[in-house]
Amino acid sequence: MKILLLNGSPREKECTYTALSEVATELEKHGAKAEILQIGNKPLQGCIACRACQKLDRCTFGGDIVNVFLEKAKTADGFIFGSPVYFANPNGSMLAVMDRIFFSGKRWLSAKPAAAVVSARRAGTTSALDSLQKFFQITGMPMVPATYWPMVFGYKPTEVQEDKEGLQNLRELARQMIWMITATKAAKDAGLVPPEREEKIWTNFMR
DSSP: OOOEEEEEOOOOHHHHHHHHHHHHHHHHTTTTTEEEOOSSSSSSOOOOOOOEEEEEEEOOOSSHHHHHHHHTTTTTTEEEEEEETTTEEOHHHHHHHHHHHHOOOHHHHTTEEEEEEEEEEESSHHHHHHHHHHHHHHHHHOOOOOOOOOOEEEESHHTEEEEEOHHHHHHHHHHHHHHHHHHHHHHTTTTTTOOOOOOOOOOOSOO
8 A cells, every 4th residue: 555645845854854754754654655755845836728738648847846756657646745834825836736637647646535634833734734734635635534624833843743632633633534446446356446436527608
């Protein structure tokens, strides 16, 4: 069982990493292989909707984390996306990366469990979570539950480590991820597959 975690913070081992590490440790405690990737702090190209990825089987823009992530996503069983909160939203680089990942890699993500984790000093967590979770909903990814919204609070890693309730919730999230992947595999082994999708109907609101 392989879980891919994406650290959307430009700071490699700060608060968001601390949160994701709590999840990864719990995942591995239950036999999963957890890998944390980090988007880094270099400028990132956003999606331009060129649709070249539909022919190339990858994002047309290389040299950053997106195609690395997509290659690993092919064999991953579940995903956790972590971001710091900037102005009550995920940070801009994280959104740029996720736009490209989900536009070009939907076939490797669909029907696989996913979760979002956010880190904030004080506020903006629920709106940031909502933004991240919309990527899962539109891609047909079951969202992993927990006992509270998956968020931690703190200005620095030592403060995040003091958020005992937040960290406990992240451990619960990890166990729920394990259960969902195990249940999905059991369903497939029993001959159950995700429901077929209808051919896409495209509409707009012009009359």
